Structure formats: structure tokens, C-alpha cells
Amino acid sequence: MKKMLLLSNSTMAGAPYLGWCKEKIVSFYKQNNISKVLFVPYAGVNLMSESLEKSYDAYIARVAGVFAEYGIEFTSVHTEADPVAAMQKAEAISVGGGNTFYLIYMLHKTGLMHAMREKVIAGTPFCGWSAGSNVACPGLFTTNDMPIVEPASFDCLGVLPFQINPHYLDANPEGHGGETRQQRIEEFLAVNRTTVVAGLREGTYFELDENGISLGGNKPMIVFRYGKPTEEFNPGQDINFLINA
Amino acid sequence: MKKMLLLSNSTMAGAPYLGWCKEKIVSFYKQNNISKVLFVPYAGVNLMSESLEKSYDAYIARVAGVFAEYGIEFTSVHTEADPVAAMQKAEAISVGGGNTFYLIYMLHKTGLMHAMREKVIAGTPFCGWSAGSNVACPGLFTTNDMPIVEPASFDCLGVLPFQINPHYLDANPEGHGGETRQQRIEEFLAVNRTTVVAGLREGTYFELDENGISLGGNKPMIVFRYGKPTEEFNPGQDINFLINA
Numbered sequence: 001m002k003k004m005l006l007l008s009n010s011t012m013a014g015a016p017y018l019g020w021c022k023e024k025i026v027s028f029y030k031q032n033n034i035s036k037v038l039f040v041p042y043a044g045v046n047l048m049s050e051s052l053e054k055s056y057d058a059y060i061a062r063v064a065g066v067f068a069e070y071g072i073e074f075t076s077v078h079t080e081a082d083p084v085a086a087m088q089k090a091e092a093i094s095v096g097g098g099n100t101f102y103l104i105y106m107l108h109k110t111g112l113m114h115a116m117r118e119k120v121i122a123g124t125p126f127c128g129w130s131a132g133s134n135v136a137c138p139g140l141f142t143t144n145d146m147p148i149v150e151p152a153s154f155d156c157l158g159v160l161p162f163q164i165n166p167h168y169l170d171a172n173p174e175g176h177g178g179e180t181r182q183q184r185i186e187e188f189l190a191v192n193r194t195t196v197v198a199g200l201r202e203g204t205y206f207e208l209d210e211n212g213i214s215l216g217g218n219k220p221m222i223v224f225r226y227g228k229p230t231e232e233f234n235p236g237q238d239i240n241f242l243i244n245a
Numbered sequence: 246m247k248k249m250l251l252l253s254n255s256t257m258a259g260a261p262y263l264g265w266c267k268e269k270i271v272s273f274y275k276q277n278n279i280s281k282v283l284f285v286p287y288a289g290v291n292l293m294s295e296s297l298e299k300s301y302d303a304y305i306a307r308v309a310g311v312f313a314e315y316g317i318e319f320t321s322v323h324t325e326a327d328p329v330a331a332m333q334k335a336e337a338i339s340v341g342g343g344n345t346f347y348l349i350y351m352l353h354k355t356g357l358m359h360a361m362r363e364k365v366i367a368g369t370p371f372c373g374w375s376a377g378s379n380v381a382c383p384g385l386f387t388t389n390d391m392p393i394v395e396p397a398s399f400d401c402l403g404v405l406p407f408q409i410n411p412h413y414l415d416a417n418p419e420g421h422g423g424e425t426r427q428q429r430i431e432e433f434l435a436v437n438r439t440t441v442v443a444g445l446r447e448g449t450y451f452e453l454d455e456n457g458i459s460l461g462g463n464k465p466m467i468v469f470r471y472g473k474p475t476e477e478f479n480p481g482q483d484i485n486f487l488i489n490a
Contacts, residue, residue: 052436099432186291187290188391190300
């Protein structure tokens, strides 16, 4: 049985890092009796400009700092001599946000994509936010991130049958001729007509457990299907159609 | 000698299609004695939802309609029995905007990427806008578009040595926790430290001719280099460093 917590975003504008969701993350791990989490920092390419290593060091320090007071220890896979072996032994997994392309590039390059997939399917608790939520989907699609590197493949964990669009946003900056988020997702549907896309607004999350999938947070999600009007679902509504399609 | 016109965008908010730039496009082709242009519509995946064929039909109809009154005939490569042969014979080329991932996917799938590169290097006039400008760059990077398909490769024409970010935008929607455009480009630079990125604001364009490269339009461009402050350049300023690096 998969145990997953997939958050739209880490930080609400003007709020502290992981402020809106840290207690939810803590309760997710605690109800699964987890005290140690293996963190995947590869999306965080730009926390420090000196080197990627230093950027990952900064990322794990920031995340570990948030959860230390709750008695949950976060360590990063980038400091492991054998990342795949560390993943195979992990009690629980967390994948942080940042650039989805670099995250997927590194997960394929290190072999962690395959190792992580086996762990999630076996029931190891997994929490991701933003790019870390996209990883659960079939492929590297419907992210808002900029392509900064070419991954070996767009294949992701595929432990969900639908695509998430994190940070879903209704508005577009004023006076801008670019596509709205809805138009972008409709372009995806035009060439992927059987895939469902869930727009996950900031401050909301999906949770998967023995009861199926549920939506949490303070806003509805929006569901896109090819050739159909969009539909909104509120937290608490039955959304198991997303995984039973 | 390359002859290129690379526009940031097709349409300014509230203005007719190609309204701001159609006379510039006409003069670009006319000064090269062009009366017939081969159009590449593959970025336009969502002009009609029934099928991609119909979407491309709608796209070429719209574009051809804009230029018919100026005596320039646009025909689309998607209606050619042999697209590569049509490209090899083309007097001039135009690549329209839309989704960059689907455009690059189709250019590789059809063999047009290679054929078009040879034509551009041989001096066939090329005009692109938005996704059609990104195609001139080394790779499928620094686009704002959503990944909706996995192309065989991120390789693009590579007839320019730098990356363009079209629709460059300074602002972010209010109250949104996502990355700004500048942060996204800095993520690209963090993992591509020797590449220059030019942010091309809406209403501006690059032109390449026997005099080198110049910036046109009504706004400055912004140049990003790893580890350096951004720099702004106005239309008319010498920007040949972009191609002489």
C-alpha cells in the first residue's frame, strides 16, 4: 500500500519555509512511526551559486532544521557514498522542490528513480513538494519549471496514473501575451488525450493511504480532461476516481 | 551568411495577431526578394481541439491571411507529402510560436531539424516568433513552455551560440510562491555556466544580417551570465558580443 503526501508548494508568499505544511508533514511521518527520513535535494540547484554540492548542503540544512524540533532526522542522499543502497534501506523518503528537469535528470543518472519506485510501491512513506510531487506522476510533464538540462528520459515514478500541475494558478500577469496555466494544460491534453491533469493550488496537497487518495488544505483542486469542462473538487470530497480510472 | 528575424512574441495583449510585427516581417522577406515562405506550424497544437491536422490547418490559414495582402504567400510544411524535400527547396522559412516541446519533437521526428539547419546556414531567410525563435538556439532550454511531450533530443538548430528567453517578464503574479523568470534563468546558469541567456521582452526582436546581430523593438533586452550582474541593452546598441563570444 502506497503512503504518500504530495504538496503543491513549500512556501506561501510572505511565510516561513514549509510553514504552512510542516505540521502536516510531521504528522504524516509520525503516524507511520518514522523518525529518520532520506531527503533527495537534487531539484535545489540554486540555493548556493558556488557549486551544486554546496547548494544541496544548504538545502538539507534548511529542511533538517525545520524538522529537528519535532524529533525527525532528515539526511540527504547526496552525501551518501552509495545513494541507491541508502535509498533501498531508507525508512522514509522526502523529495524537495526546485527544478523538476534537474531532479529527474539526477534521479535517472544516479539510478535512484528505479530504486525509489520500488520503495514507494513497497509502502515506504514518501513526501514530496512541488517538483517532488511531480516525480510521483507518470512523466516529466505538466511542470511549470524551465528546461535547464536534458534528462535521459521523461519517465517518472509512475506511482500515480495522473499528472499533477503544482502551484496551479488561475491568473496570468497583467498585459502579458503568454499562455495561461489553463491554456498550457490544454496543450498537454491536446497531445495526451487520455491523461487526467490535477491542478493543485498552493496551500493544498494529496494524501494517499489505506483509504485511497484525498485532498487536503484550504482550496479546491481543478481537474482537466480532454474535451470536457474543468471540474473543481473541495478538500474532503471523494476524489478516488483519480486513482481508479 | 545567416539571415534571421527572431521575434519574442506574435501578439501584444489586446492587439491583432502579429499586429505589432507584421510590417517588420514583410520588410525582412521583401529585402531578401522573397514572395513565398514555407511555414512550420508544429508548435500550434491547440488552435483547434478536434485534431492536430486541423490545428495546423487553422494555423497556416491565420498566418497566410496576415501576409496575403502584402503579396507574400505562406504555405505549410504539414501539407507536404515530403516535408524534408519541401524544406530543401524553400525560398524562405517561418516557424510559428506555440509549444516549444511539441515543435522540437516534430522537427526531430520529421527530419526537418537537420534540413532546416542546413538551409539557415546556407543563407535561406528564417523568421521565427516565440517557440520559433527558441529553435535557433543551441537547445530546448530557457523556454517558458510546459513539457507536453518528450522529444527525441533537446538539440535545436544551434545557429546562434546563446539561449533566448522569449516573452521575458520582470514581474511575477502577486502572492505567488513560484520562481520569477530571473530565478528560473539563474537555475539554468547554475548548471550551464558558460552559456549566455538573452531575455527578449515582448515587442522586441533580434535580426541577423551581413552587419551581425541587432536588437529591434521598443524595449531593452536583459543579458544573464553566470556569476555576473544582469545587463540591459537598448535597441541600436552594439550587441555583437552575443555571436562573437
